[in-house]
Amino acid sequence: MRVTWIGHSTVLVQTQGLNILTDPMWLERSSPVQFVGVKRVREPGVRLADLPKIDLILLSHDHRDHLDMRAMRKLWHRDKPLIVTGLGNDQILKRNGVHAEARDWGGHVSLRPGVDVIVERAHHWSEYDPGDRDKTLWAGFTVTLPGGNLYFAGDTGPGDMRWATEARAAGAVRLAILPIGAYHFAGHETDNHIGPDQAVTAFEQLGAAYAIGVHWGTFELTSEGINEPPDHLRAALAREHIAADRFRTPEAGEAWVID
DSSP: OEEEEEETTEEEEEETTEEEEESOOOOSEESSSTTSSEEBSSOOSSOGGGOOOOOEEEEOOOOTTTOOHHHHHHHHHHHOOEEEEETTHHHHHHTTTOOOEEEOTTOEEEEETTEEEEEEOOOOOOOSSTTOTTSSOOOEEEEOOTTSEEEEOOSOOOTTSHHHHHHHTTSOEEEEEEEOOSOEETTEEOSSSOOHHHHHHHHHHHTOSEEEEESOSSBOOSSSOTTHHHHHHHHHHHHTTOOGGGEEOOOTTOEEEOO
């Protein structure tokens, strides 16, 4: 398994002949228009044009820092990947000429024999355009794979924290993609994003062999330092006596090969 963090929540996972991409995001700004809005502070680690043929895209929700419609259109027209998302997001994509399979939490989509995508519960919210808050479903995903599953949490707050245990029910997790940033706002932890401590708890509840920390170092969405989450993650791992090489935060564009 070869894992490359491209930036924010965009990860390329290459395993068993499949190229899997999470929340494609290449825009300069997290905004419906590119002349104003939160600006990217870290360039994508891989150019969109340099991606291999993508077989599967996991789209967690419709927020503008996760749904880059330009990238989705380009990848759809170039590769015709299977795109799996939560209910309602398929209609946003359809209006832009992109086909997706939408499911409720617990729904399944088959990619090929032995490889299924399960739409998992998450604790978040949605809004693509003003006035459509919570009209679409946010989600995480499990991709069942021989030799151990891939889990992508998407954007999630802690909620009841049972979402990690529920995902474990699908089988052993080889790699978990967990958010670790945008957790501190105006002196308080947010309800909509887990931080490093909660990500470590989720890692343990999943029983994952490895994890990669995402949703940090790309857009300044909240008040913690832009590069602070990896430091806090290392401290949280040390407190729980978890080897740091099991839960990593690679540099953008760095390939991590997991045996």
